[in-house]
Amino acid sequence: MHLGRLVLVGVGLMGGSLAAALKRSHAVGEVVGLAREPGELARALELGLVDREETDPAAALACADAVVVATPVGAAEAVFRRIAPHLPAGVLVTDVGSTKGSVLAAARSAFGELPPSLVPAHPIAGTEASGPAAADPALFQGRRVILTPAPESDSGAVAAARALWEAVGAEVVEMAAEHHDEVLAATSHLPHLLAYALVDSLARRDDNDEIFDFAAGGFRDFTRIASSDPVMWHDICRANRDALLPALAGFRAELQRLETAVAEGDGDYLLTVFRRAKAARDRFIEGNES
Numbered sequence: 001m002h003l004g005r006l007v008l009v010g011v012g013l014m015g016g017s018l019a020a021a022l023k024r025s026h027a028v029g030e031v032v033g034l035a036r037e038p039g040e041l042a043r044a045l046e047l048g049l050v051d052r053e054e055t056d057p058a059a060a061l062a063c064a065d066a067v068v069v070a071t072p073v074g075a076a077e078a079v080f081r082r083i084a085p086h087l088p089a090g091v092l093v094t095d096v097g098s099t100k101g102s103v104l105a106a107a108r109s110a111f112g113e114l115p116p117s118l119v120p121a122h123p124i125a126g127t128e129a130s131g132p133a134a135a136d137p138a139l140f141q142g143r144r145v146i147l148t149p150a151p152e153s154d155s156g157a158v159a160a161a162r163a164l165w166e167a168v169g170a171e172v173v174e175m176a177a178e179h180h181d182e183v184l185a186a187t188s189h190l191p192h193l194l195a196y197a198l199v200d201s202l203a204r205r206d207d208n209d210e211i212f213d214f215a216a217g218g219f220r221d222f223t224r225i226a227s228s229d230p231v232m233w234h235d236i237c238r239a240n241r242d243a244l245l246p247a248l249a250g251f252r253a254e255l256q257r258l259e260t261a262v263a264e265g266d267g268d269y270l271l272t273v274f275r276r277a278k279a280a281r282d283r284f285i286e287g288n289e290s
């Protein structure tokens, strides 16, 4: 797989990492960053993540072989509207957003109908860091990327998206957007919301200095997740409301049951839950190490 020109909209952790990885594997000739205003991509240029900054979408998209949208998901519709009039037919459009139903809806609204060359993607790789300085060419190596093509998606475009992600070392799987959003609501969006809620609720206590002074490992792990980019997670929680609400309701019921067990001194229930959770985590780690 070789792309002559890749147009990147959003050159932060994800966009920057993809550009760096494609360059490292010699899978791309030129990376053009489409900026909102001149100078926006200065740092990305300095780091060699993009070769050229363009603010004019027509100039950026001329001769493009692929377009990757790597902005927070709330910006997707505005980005699609900006590129729509200048997108040559058949050019692959993909993204890295954490929610997929919202990206398909944004594209339908911006383009009028879904372009067959649009193949939404979600790399299950990342960190709490953001911005171009955090870009890492190895970020996708050995990680999964979920493609969520629509029925309208062209099979050639799906194959091109697959080849792009495989070129940076990812394992590509396909899934319906709705199923993706339900799975990720439970495994990613709910945990981030819980981490933000826990850290915020403790930080707002009067004795918060002492709480942070004596924070043991467990709380520290939650604080790492809660230091993720607030705008990005605000966008995700709004975009995936329909799947996140049932995940939250299910979790609230579980928490309620645990509260009852603590109140009633029901050690059997606590031990059952803790043992089951530990076994699940141990199995998960073992499966991911092999």
Ligand SMILES: NC(=O)C1=CN([C@@H]2O[C@H](COP(=O)(O)OP(=O)(O)OC[C@H]3O[C@@H](n4cnc5c(N)ncnc54)[C@H](O)[C@@H]3O)[C@@H](O)[C@H]2O)C=CC1
Pocket (backbone or CB within 6 Å): 009, 010, 011, 012, 013, 014, 015, 034, 035, 036, 070, 071, 072, 073, 075, 078, 079, 096, 097, 098, 099, 122, 123, 124, 125, 126, 127, 128, 129, 130, 131, 132, 229, 232, 236
């Ligand atoms: N951070 C992570 O670990 C992961 C993030 N994602 C998804 O990747 C996407 C990007 O996330 P990050 O790279 O972490 O964020 P980031 O904050 O590092 O980068 C986002 C970039 O988009 C630019 N941007 C924002 N609005 C824009 C617009 N309207 N037009 C052009 N550029 C715009 C920002 O200037 C910034 O450079 C998000 O949709 C997120 O849900 C997916 C997997 C992992």
Ligand SMILES: O=C(O)C(=O)Cc1ccc(O)cc1
Pocket (backbone or CB within 6 Å): 097, 098, 123, 124, 125, 126, 127, 128, 188, 225
């Ligand atoms: O930093 C972490 O623990 C993450 O979970 C990174 C992450 C954030 C968002 C995604 O859509 C996928 C992965």
